[in-house]
Amino acid sequence: MTVPVADWTDRMLELEVGPVAHGGHCVGRVGDDGEPDPHGRVVFVRHALPGERVRAVVTEDGGGAFCRADAVAVLRASADRVTAPCEWARPGGCGGCDFQHADPAAQRALKTAVLREQLSRVAGVDGDVVVEELPGGALGWRTRVRLAVDAAGTAGLRAHRSHDVCPVADCLLAPAGTLPPVLGRAHRPGSEIEVTVDDVGVARVDVAVVAHAAGRAWELSPGVFWQVHPALADTLAGVVASWARAPEGGVAWDLYGGVGVLASVLAGQVGPSGTVMVVESSRDAVDDGRRALPDLGQVRFRAARVEREIATLAPDPDVVVTDPPRAGLGRATVRALAARGPERVVHVACDPASLARDLGLFDEHGYRLGGLRAFDAFPMTHHMEAVALLERT
Template sequence: MNPQTQSHPATATAAPTELVLDVGPVAHGGHCVARHEGRVIFVRHGIPGEKVRVRLTDAGESAKFWRADVVEVLEASPDRVEHFWRPADSLRAWAHGHPPVGGAEFGHISLARQRTLKSAVLAEQLQRLAAVERLPDGLDLGNLVEAVEAGGPDSSQETEPTYDAGTGLGWRTRASFSVTPGGKLGMHAHRSDHIIAVREMPLATERINRLRLWDLDLTGIERVEVAAPSNGSRPLVLLAPAPGTKPKRLSAIAAQLPDDVSVATFDPLTGEVAQLRGRTWVQESAAGHDYRVTGAGFWQIHRDAPGTLVGAITEFLHNGGFLAPGSVVADLYAGAGLFTAPLADAVGETGSVLSVEGAPGTSRDARKNLHGAPQVEIEHGRVERVLRQKPRNFDAIVLDPPRAGAGKPVVSQLIAAGPRAIAYVSCDPASFARDVGYFQQAGWSLAGLRAFDLYPHTHHLETVALLTPGP
């Protein structure tokens, strides 16, 4: 193929290159694989089997691979649909001279096909990194990812309808935004410093969209984080000020928001939060418990994710006989205690739960959230250190590491601790598969697996696995 070029108003020196490509299989990270003259090109906004015209977004001659966005579809997949959000639609965005915003990179694909693509990614990672060819209970490697139905055990607490599972919109109870040089709410393009102004966030709940953050003058702010719990409790808007922003400017921004919204500043590097108005935390609810979550502390962003994940974990552990009154369990990378509280319910006052979290603010939240459960021991620190200092015989461990996974040293420590079972929660198929491989090398088995489409219209998914010693 001969590359074709086209001028671009945002490029001052050289016109970017466009290619016509046949889109190949999906790959981890939200793109598909294509090839041009032997070179691998990672293509976003395509579907396997399509013929497309792409704009190269990262194409150094010495690079091992290139990156590209689809700008025109020449032969469309039957699974292609009209994108629900103009700023994230690659075809429309590039037609207007700029890249699309990130965060909805699968929005051009039917929901059913999105889930098969995510299943293919998870299966490929498990096969390649953990040599998993067969799954327990006759699960199909090609159909692993489940849709999450609207509602759930806490739906009665909600003050607005649940998200529309049929469209995959309205599920985010938390959202993160950048700010344009002109002080308007915006979002970054993928792998870019370019910020595009936005006037809606269709993946977010109606409570977030009703704040109309795009109408604010955000001059002096670099980032905005917003949390609007689905239980109807008070929303929180966090502002990350630019260096030199005066308190008067921050107060002026806070005054533009409704009175029933808490407003605080935060430092993205340290996590430090300072009150401007109202609370510096939100109250979340799940599995019959309330949780205080301070600032930008971690909480599952899909409104039905907490109940879904708690249900999957406890079902695996209960059905296997690993969780019962009197059991000794651990919740590692425990956050504010989402899993710790239902684990404490299950083991009762005759059992014990060790809850370990490394982030200081989140660990303080866990102490507040679990203060009424004497069977829970809260430890702040790195998982590796706490496990060394507090060895014990565990019946079960819940492992919910960050995106990078647990890693070989932690996996080795867990194996040495000799638990009867580990329930592993993961948001990244690659690090999950790598860690499963470490467990299998030590003689452990993948005894159960569920994967959930908790992030519709993105390439992300959530996985819950049951790992047990022995074949």
């Protein structure tokens, strides 16, 4: 006989909190004093930490194998728990931060646990990779913020899993003092605003800014992608410089290459007699890259979708750098790339699940993991950045 699934939405549960899971929450199960679930569902609970006992309110229950909840009372606290510095980092608050209630070192440990679990379960890769700290601390690091504007023209940040706009007075992740002037102004109702903090600490709204990385200045058109953590672009450039090892006079590809920061590193390796092909779908980014690298004639840009261009690029590459969107490369792109036979692929990923899947796909095509590093480029959130070196066997 099938037991009907009860809708737990808005129900208060007492939970034993288990391990952290991908997505900024932990896995909870109903405690001894709570109501057992005949379906054995788990509860993905935010604002909790492993080992805690909490009371949580169910916020979503679709009737499937899990439901979502927010911890509203801590009955047994973890030693890693701290007071969140922002009043909006709470149940029903801003959705931008997942881990403000954890010590920064504990945040990195949580991300490390998620990364290792995904790599082991999805890709069969077991190792001692650790999410590394970047300079600058846990607050004041975010140089790009996308604000939403409500129906009254008030800018703010969206609530967790919602289109509701939280009317924040500031965001502690942005450099101190940069956002309040923007948040204090009226804006077009229903719009979105991209705020970029330039190198001298001034907030710019939807205008070109200048950023620096890999020893160069990059003038960025509004909306063109740039890493939000000020140390990440140079960090990634350093890893590529160490791992790519493109031969002098050789061919390197920079796929999903943006304005060409990593291509500029590859250009130094292949030299004037080599070739670096950058493929990027954003024409604005390609235009910005061409303006930034007039002295590197070996770098060529193509404004196109990577998935459509891999088969047409010539000649075959010695080394490939990939930095795809969060969804990763996927089966078809990995297959097409492996068919071109590069000796090494330096793969940048911002999602551990996508990374693990892509590593498994590369393994199917004879590419073995030669190195892996991960960075806490998004403190207070569950996000991270990782770089993997794949070597052809």
